[in-house]
Every structure is written in C-alpha cells, then in structure tokens.
Amino acid sequence: xxxxxxxxxxxxxxxxxxxxxxxxxxxxxxxxxxxxxxxxxxxxxxxxxxxxxxxxxxxxxxxxxxxxxxxxxxxxxxxxxxxxxxxxxxxxxxxxxxxxxxxxxxxxxxxxxxxxxxxxxxxxxxxxxxxxxxxxxxxxxxxxxxxxxxxxxxxxxxxxxxxxxxxxxxxxxxxxxxxxxxxxxxxxxxxxxxxxxxxxxxxxxxxxxxxxxxxxxxxxxxxxxxxxxxxxxxxxxxxxxxxxxxxxxxxxxxxxxxxxxxxxxxxxxxxxxxxxxxxxxxxxxxxxxxxxxxxxxxxxxxxxxxxxxxxxxxxxxxxxxxxxxxxxxxxxxxxxxxxxxxxxxxxxxxxxxxxxxxxxxxxxxxxxxxxxxxxxxxxxxxxxxxxxxxxxxxxxxxxxxxxxxxxxxxxxxxxxxxxxxxxxxxxxxxxxxxxxxxxxxxxxxxxxxxxxxxxxxxxxxxxxxxxxxxxxxxxxxxxxxxxxxxxxxxxxxxxxxxxxxxxxxxxxxxxxxxxxxxxxxxxxxxxxxxxxxxxxxxxxxxxxxxxxxxxxxxxxxxxxxxxxxxxxxxxxxxxxxxxxxxxxxxxxxxxxxxxxxxxxxxxxxxxxxxxxxxxxxxxxxxxxxxxxxxxxxxxxxxxxxxxxxxxxxxxxxxxxxxxxxxxxxxxxxxxxxxxxxxxxxxxxxxxxxxxxxxxxxxxxxxxxxxxxxxxxxxxxxxxxxxxxxxxxxxxxxxxxxxxxxx
Amino acid sequence: xxxxxxxxxxxxxxxxxxxxxxxxxxxxxxxxxxxxxxxxxxxxxxxxxxxxxxxxxxxxxxxxxxxxxxxxxxxxxxxxxxxxxxxxxxxxxxxxxxxxxxxxxxxxxxxxxxxxxxxxxxxxxxxxxxxxxxxxxxxxxxxxxxxxxxxxxxx
Numbered sequence: 001x002x003x004x005x006x007x008x009x010x011x012x013x014x015x016x017x018x019x020x021x022x023x024x025x026x027x028x029x030x031x032x033x034x035x036x037x038x039x040x041x042x043x044x045x046x047x048x049x050x051x052x053x054x055x056x057x058x059x060x061x062x063x064x065x066x067x068x069x070x071x072x073x074x075x076x077x078x079x080x081x082x083x084x085x086x087x088x089x090x091x092x093x094x095x096x097x098x099x100x101x102x103x104x105x106x107x108x109x110x111x112x113x114x115x116x117x118x119x120x121x122x123x124x125x126x127x128x129x130x131x132x133x134x135x136x137x138x139x140x141x142x143x144x145x146x147x148x149x150x151x152x153x154x155x156x157x158x159x160x161x162x163x164x165x166x167x168x169x170x171x172x173x174x175x176x177x178x179x180x181x182x183x184x185x186x187x188x189x190x191x192x193x194x195x196x197x198x199x200x201x202x203x204x205x206x207x208x209x210x211x212x213x214x215x216x217x218x219x220x221x222x223x224x225x226x227x228x229x230x231x232x233x234x235x236x237x238x239x240x241x242x243x244x245x246x247x248x249x250x251x252x253x254x255x256x257x258x259x260x261x262x263x264x265x266x267x268x269x270x271x272x273x274x275x276x277x278x279x280x281x282x283x284x285x286x287x288x289x290x291x292x293x294x295x296x297x298x299x300x301x302x303x304x305x306x307x308x309x310x311x312x313x314x315x316x317x318x319x320x321x322x323x324x325x326x327x328x329x330x331x332x333x334x335x336x337x338x339x340x341x342x343x344x345x346x347x348x349x350x351x352x353x354x355x356x357x358x359x360x361x362x363x364x365x366x367x368x369x370x371x372x373x374x375x376x377x378x379x380x381x382x383x384x385x386x387x388x389x390x391x392x393x394x395x396x397x398x399x400x401x402x403x404x405x406x407x408x409x410x411x412x413x414x415x416x417x418x419x420x421x422x423x424x425x426x427x428x429x430x431x432x433x434x435x436x437x438x439x440x441x442x443x444x445x446x447x448x449x450x451x452x453x454x455x456x457x458x459x460x461x462x463x464x465x466x467x468x469x470x471x472x473x474x475x476x477x478x479x480x481x482x483x484x485x486x487x488x489x490x491x492x493x494x495x496x497x498x499x500x501x502x503x504x505x506x507x508x509x510x511x512x513x514x515x516x517x518x519x520x521x522x523x524x525x526x527x528x529x530x531x532x533x534x535x536x537x538x539x540x541x542x543x544x545x546x547x548x549x550x551x552x553x554x555x556x557x558x559x560x561x562x563x564x565x566x567x568x569x570x571x572x573x574x575x576x577x578x579x580x581x582x583x584x585x586x587x588x589x590x591x592x593x594x595x596x597x598x599x600x601x602x603x604x605x606x607x608x609x610x611x612x613x614x615x616x617x618x619x620x621x622x623x624x625x626x627x628x629x630x631x632x633x634x635x636x637x638x639x640x641x642x643x644x645x646x647x648x649x650x651x652x653x654x655x656x657x658x659x660x661x662x663x664x665x666x667x668x669x670x671x672x673x674x675x676x677x678x679x680x681x682x683x684x685x686x687x688x689x690x691x692x693x694x695x696x697x698x699x700x701x702x703x704x705x706x707x708x709x710x711x712x713x714x715x716x717x718x719x720x721x722x723x724x725x726x727x728x729x730x731x732x733x734x735x736x737x738x739x740x741x742x
Numbered sequence: 743x744x745x746x747x748x749x750x751x752x753x754x755x756x757x758x759x760x761x762x763x764x765x766x767x768x769x770x771x772x773x774x775x776x777x778x779x780x781x782x783x784x785x786x787x788x789x790x791x792x793x794x795x796x797x798x799x800x801x802x803x804x805x806x807x808x809x810x811x812x813x814x815x816x817x818x819x820x821x822x823x824x825x826x827x828x829x830x831x832x833x834x835x836x837x838x839x840x841x842x843x844x845x846x847x848x849x850x851x852x853x854x855x856x857x858x859x860x861x862x863x864x865x866x867x868x869x870x871x872x873x874x875x876x877x878x879x880x881x882x883x884x885x886x887x888x889x890x891x892x893x894x895x896x897x
C-alpha cells in the first residue's frame with residue numbers, strides 16, 4: 001500500500017515517457033475557474049491557462065514558489081505548445097481550491113508507482129484515466145510542491161496538454177469565424193493565421209469563442225525538435241521583484257490591526273505545558289493575551305518584538321512526555337540494535353541474494369547519517385484571522401495551498417467552505433513546508449481562535465524553527481559484499497534502518513549479480529519528515545561510500561571500478577564519464593589534494609560529481625572544486641536547471657561538512673546558525689555543471705543535485721588524507737594528512 | 743519617549759521603545775518588509791541595511807542607537823532605478839527563493855562602495871551572509887562582473 005508520503009514525495013523510478021492525457025475541464029468548469037481566478041478581461045481557455053483581451057497569457061500554477069524557478073519552466077512548457085508570444089506570458093499561483101487540484105501530479109506519481117506508461121492503457125480508456133487522476137488529486141487535496149515533480153509531472157502531464165489543447169481550440173474559433181477548415185490555419189506568436197487569405201487573429205480576440213469548444217485531452221503535441229521555448233534559458237519571472245525586496249513572503253503579510261504571536265514550544269518532543277504564570281508580562285506594553293496551548297505558550301502582542309520579549313520573560317513549565325532520557329547516543333544505539341536483531345524484513349533479493357556472500361572475499365562496513373534541520377531562511381510562520389461568524393482566513397507559505405486549507409479547517413474543526421487560504425511564496429522550504437509538518441499552521445490557527453476578530457501573525461524565532469522541525473532522520477546502514485578475484489562484487493547485501501517504508505532508493509544500478517536488501521523500521525519521539533532529496537540523501541551517501549571502499553579494497557581506480565559495473569547502463573556511464581573528463585580525473589594534484597567521485601540517480605535524473613579537496617595545514621578540509629554532470633533527459637530551462645544543480649551542491653555541502661541536529665535529554669541542542677553552520681562564500685568551491693542530454697523522460701531538478709555531494713566529498717577526503725568518513729558530518733572527524741604528503 | 747528615524751530619506755517620529763530592534767521597527771512600524779528576519783542574532787545577514795552607508799545587521803541594533811543616522815533599506819537602494827548590484831543580480835539570475843537577497847545585496851553594495859574591485863578572497867572575507875538555496879556561486883560571479891567593470895581582474 002502506497003502511503004501518502006510515498007505518493008507525494010517518493011519514487012525513484014522514472015515515469016513512462018509518454019502521455020496518458022489529462023482530464024481537461026469542460027466549459028462549466030472553465031466558468032467556475034473564471035469566477036475564482038480571472039480578472040476583468042481574462043478568461044480560462046483550458047486548465048491552468050488564462051488569455052486576456054490584450055493577448056496576455058497567464059499560466060496558473062498549482063504549486064508554490066519556493067525558489068526553484070518552476071513558475072517560469074512550467075510556463076515555458078505551456079506556452080511552447082500554445083505557440084505563445086513569450087513576451088506576453090505571465091505566471092501566477094493557483095487558488096487554494098479543489099478546482100485547481102493538481103491532477104497531472106497525481107497522474108505522474110500514479111503511473112510511476114504502477115510502473116505504467118500510456119502504452120499499457122488502452123486508447124479508449126485514456127481520457128477516463130486522465131479524469132480519474134483529476135478526481136484523485138481533488139480527493140487528496142493535492143497541490144503539493146515536492147518530489148521534484150513540477151516539470152516532470154505537472155509539466156509533462158498537465159501544462160503541455162493544456163497548452164496544446166488551448167491552441168487547438170483557438171484554431172477552431174478562427175476556423176468558425178472564416179468558415180474555413182482548421183487545416184488552413186497556422187499558429188505563431190499568439191496569433192492564428194489563415195494562410196490562404198492572409199487574415200490573422202490575436203489569441204485575445206478569440207479566447208471567448210475558443211473557450212466554448214470541448215478541450216481535447218489528447219491534442220497533438222509538438223515533436224521535441226519543434227520546441228521553441230522548451231530548452232531555452234529564459235530569465236525567470238520572479239527575479240526582478242526579488243532583487244527589489246518587493247516579493248511578499250508569508251512573513252510579510254500585512255493586515256489592518258495586525259497582531260503578532262511569539263511562541264515557546266515544549267523543548268522535549270511530546271512534552272506538555274504544565275503551567276505558566278502570566279503575571280510577569282501582564283503589564284508589558286502591547287501584550288494582548290497569553291495563549292496556553294497543549295504543548296506551547298504563545299504571547300500575542302501588537303508588535304513582534306514585544307511578543308518576543310514577553311515570551312522570553314515567561315517561565316513556562318513543561319513535562320517531558322516520558323522522553324527525558326533520550327539522546328543522540330541512545331537513538332543511534334537503537335538503530336544499531338535494530339540492524340542486529342535476528343529477523344530483518346527482507347525487502348528485495350536478486351540472484352542468490354545473501355547466500356552469494358559465501359562466494360568471495362567478505363567486506364563489511366557500517367555508516368550513519370545524523371538528524372538534519374531544513375533551516376529555510378524564512379523561519380516558519382503563518383497569519384490567521386478567526387472571526388465570530390465562524391470563518392477562518394490564513395496566510396502562509398507552504399508546499400501545498402489546497403492541502404493547507406483543508407488542514408486548517410480540520411485544525412479549527414470547521415467546514416472547508418469557511419476557510420480561505422492565501423498561499424504566499426516561501427523563503428526556502430526544502431521539505432519543511434510539506435504536508436504533515438504544519439505545526440506552524442496548527443499553532444497559528446489555535447492562537448487566532450483564542451483571540452477572535454484579531455489577525456495574528458505567528459512567527460517562529462530561528463531557535464523555535466530549529467528545535468521544532470521535522471528532521472531528516474538519523475539512519476544507519478550496514479553493507480556486506482563478497483568480492484571475486486578481479487575485485488568486483490559478486491554479492492551486495494544492505495541492511496538499513498528507516499523511519500518509514502522500505503526505500504527503493506537503496507537499490508543500486510550497478511551490475512552486481514546477487515543483491516539483498518533488508519529494512520528495519522525505527523521510530524523515536526523525534527519527528528521526522530522529507531528533507532530535500534529524502535531517502536536518496538542518505539542512501540546516496542551509503543552506497544557511493546561503500547562502492548568506493550570496495551574499489552580501494554580491490555586496489556582499483558574508483559572511476560574505472562564504477563565503469564566496470566555500468567557496461568549495460570549507457571546513460572549512467574556517459575554521465576559519469578562526462579563528469580570525470582571535465583574534472584580531469586587522473587591528472588596530477590598537489591600533495592595534500594584528492595579527488596572523489598560519486599553518482600546517484602533519483603527523481604528521474606542522474607547526477608555525477610567529482611569533488612576536489614585539499615587538507616589544509618590545520619587538518620581541516622578545503623573544498624576546491626565540484627565538477628558535475630547531470631542527465632535529466634532535457635532541461636526545460638537550462639539556466640534554471642544549472643541553478644538547481646549549483647544549489648544542490650551548496651545545500652549538500654553544508655549538510656556533509658557541518659550538518660547535525662543532536663538530542664540531549666529529549667530535546668534538540670542546536671538553536672541557531674552558529675550551532676548549525678552552513679557553507680558561506682568563504683567555503684564555496686568553484687562549481688562547473690555540465691548537462692548531458694538524452695532521450696530519457698524529463699527528470700527532476702530540485703532534489704537530485706543533493707545526494708552525490710556527500711560521498712564525492714568524503715571519497716575525495718579519503719583520497720587526500722586516507723581517512724574514511726563513515727559518519728557525517730565531516731567536521732566531527734580529525735583529518736590527518738596522508739603519508740604521501742610527508 | 744520617541745525615536746526620530748531617518749529611513750530612505752524620510753524622517754519618522756516613532757513612538758517605540760529605544761531598545762526595539764531596528765529590524766522590527768522597519769518591518770512592523772514602517773511596513774518596509776524587504777528587510778528580512780532570519781536569525782535574530784546577527785548570524786545570517788538577512789536583515790542587513792545601511793546605516794550611514796555601512797552594512798549593519800539590523801536585528802541586533804536597538805533603534806534608539808541609530809536615531810538621527812541615515813538608514814537605507816532595499817526599498818531605498820533601488821528607489822531611483824536599479825542599483826548596479828541589483829542589475830548584476832538579474833543579469834546573473836542570482837536569486838532562488840530570494841529571501842536572503844535583499845540582505846545580500848545591501849551587504850555587497852556597501853562593500854563594493856569601499857572596495858569596488860575586490861578579489862574573491864576579499865569578497866568572501868567581507869560577505870558572510872547565509873543563503874540556504876546556495877546562490878553563492880552566482881553571487882561570486884555577479885561580483886566578479888561588477889569588479890571587472892571597474893578594471894580589475896579576480897585572481
């Protein structure tokens with residue numbers, strides 16, 4: 001059974017390349033969409049696409065803007081099929097309404113999970129299949145931004161179809177005007193041209209008539225060679241406002257008579273508020289109310305600094321919920337014990353599985369990754385207004401507007417129809433603002449209900465944000481391999497812990513004839529959740545570290561060793577070779593330098609990295625260069641894709657070098673950035689990104705850039721210093737210079 | 743009690759406690775939300791503004807201590823047309839989520855006013871702002887372009 005989490009963010013396999021066809025809206029739904037989201041002079045012509053009288057085309061995106069550039073790339077996909085004039089294309093956020101639930105995303109993940117392509121669905125059922133996914137999306141309140149799904153799901157299964165269908169409808173409208181066959185028309189630059197007569201109509205003047213036609217769920221799509229916008233590095237829509245400081249994030253919500261909430265949550269997860277004395281702040285200027293919640297206390301004041309100062313003065317008493325003895329050490333011991341229990345759940349076995357370990361030289365290693373916080377630059381926050389008439393209005397940046405609205409209705413215990421949710425851009429998210437991690441919405445709604453008619457902006461301080469996250473889990477992984485005489489693995493056996501279902505991300509693409517995977521679920525009182533690249537963030541480190549160790553055991557070059565195991569994987573091999581060639585693999589290095597290589601495939605994209613490091617005189621590592629090759633099939637916006645690849649390197653490096661959330665007496669120790677350090681300009685390596693184009697289905701961009709970073713780095717450290725890092729982060733390890741430097 | 747504050751060329755007479763952080767006075771009293779809250783302890787730089795031309799992390803500056811000073815926020819920096827740093831940020835497509843960028847742009851613009859053609863090392867030593875999206879390589883590239891326009895290479 002697929003869990004909601006798996007559905008929303010999981011899945012390492014690639015979806016079928018082809019299109020089932022999305023259930024497009026009939027005209028009565030277009031009219032509803034017009035009422036919800038069309039301004040004067042605009043009308044919806046197909047799902048997600050509005051055309052205005054002045055020919056402006058607005059792509060309505062069922063995602064949040066959390067910085068990855070998808071509003072631009074999705075618009076490119078729709079506008080290309082529509083033959084639109086790019087200068088007149090805009091994008092905006094879809095309303096948090098079921099009408100705008102993201103059916104294409106449901107379709108993409110549904111096909112991926114079922115390992116289907118449209119070849120497996122009979123033609124007469126395809127329209128119905130598309131409609132089913134729309135219904136599923138509505139049922140699941142799906143408007144999620146995650147799983148690197150925007151381009152490869154919403155774009156492939158939604159925007160292209162909508163754009164192409166709208167184009168066909170515009171042509172039909174022109175054909176009706178001239179009473180001419182549709183074959184006599186061509187579309188170009190937002191105009192429908194009648195070739196025989198030379199007559200020409202702008203999209204704006206045809207939109208109303210076009211919207212009356214039934215959209216085709218199987219419009220004719222362009223061949224890849226005919227793309228004009230897809231594949232072009234067009235500038236992002238959102239950047240000019242961002243450099244002017246004009247973008248309004250959730251935290252920037254302004255309302256008349258706005259008040260502010262500052263919160264103090266039980267430091268120990270699971271702890272409850274026992275008591276708090278309000279007397280200390282009762283006389284404070286601006287303080288309106290001290291709101292006591294189940295496991296937190298909130299001060300509402302007329303200004304944030306007054307609320308913050310007051311909550312710092314309070315001395316709330318919390319209990320420990322029975323978790324006072326939990327520490328990082330006890331958690332790690334539990335993970336190790338879970339791997340040593342007699343019966344682990346067999347997840348997958350190929351060939352002779354673990355039996356084949358008897359057939360060669362045994363190598364065994366154990367690895368661990370720590371908890372990590374997301375730490376987006378905009379601390380989590382939400383603004384809520386609960387009125388005496390029983391309505392609730394909420395403003396926040398989350399990774400699912402419709403899901404947030406439903407969540408807020410449940411948190412308030414009121415009907416969905418009484419809740420309005422305004423989705424704002426997010427100042428970073430990385431998984432923190434995904435469903436099931438909305439403690440900030442819960443607290444904001446409960447606080448607002450305690451002060452009816454008063455809009456309250458509840459802001460987590462950085463300390464509260466860092467100590468009440470849903471963390472990338474601590475995970476332990478043990479490998480055993482049997483090497484043959486030529487040093488290649490005959491058997492690959494991987495036992496790992498998980499906070500959720502077994503992870504397909506553990507499965508290797510290297511040619512090892514006998515493989516076995518066993519999973520042990522370990523849950524603790526520490527809340528966990530998806531963190532950029534999710535399961536691949538840890539299995540990428542584990543697999544690529546162990547493979548590197550096997551190469552060194554076999555006394556073979558790590559690049560050559562990987563090549564030997566990729567003979568039947570041309571796309572992987574080409575990506576690996578591109579990274580190695582561009583990095584100058586094998587060329588001389590300074591005495592204290594080293595190179596490491598790693599490659600991970602996830603979310604439909606293959607990424608290979610070569611890291612180049614040197615060990616400095618004070619025995620720390622300096623990361624000099626990352627050379628990256630990536631194959632996402634084709635990049636819709638190559639510059640945007642590069643930006644995500646660069647982003648993944650910095651995000652991955654911060655985690656690999658410094659990232660660690662530790663537990664002591666049941667609570668998180670780290671409070672703010674000095675305790676949770678990240679890469680800044682002084683640590684930023686030179687970065688090169690090389691795109692390897694292939695005919696593979698479009699892959700993701702946001703997440704696949706993270707997983708290979710840590711193993712490329714630690715493999716490079718081993719090459720430079722002879723120190724093998726099996727537990728992240730790197731900063732916890734003493735790096736002695738290798739003998740060859742002396 | 744009251745604080746005279748000059749922000750982006752406008753003088754405000756504010757009824758606020760002198761120990762209120764400048765960041766929150768800008769945001770909540772003056773509705774200048776381009777200046778961002780990131781850490782509250784001057785560790786990340788998202789709240790950077792100019793005080794008499796110098797970059798200052800406003801989250802730990804008591805508003806009373808800058809009464810009478812000339813304060814410039816991101817809204818003021820580009821008021822008369824985009825500042826060259828803002829333009830370079832567009833040319834290099836720097837921002838991703840964009841939340842740290844007002845602070846980053848304020849920090850870089852103050853730094854370049856003193857050192858118009860810095861080396862990479864000088865830049866890295868001066869600009870310690872955090873960007874979680876990892877736009878750092880593009881920030882460096884944008885500053886290299888600005889430095890080159892001032893006639894100096896970037897070893």
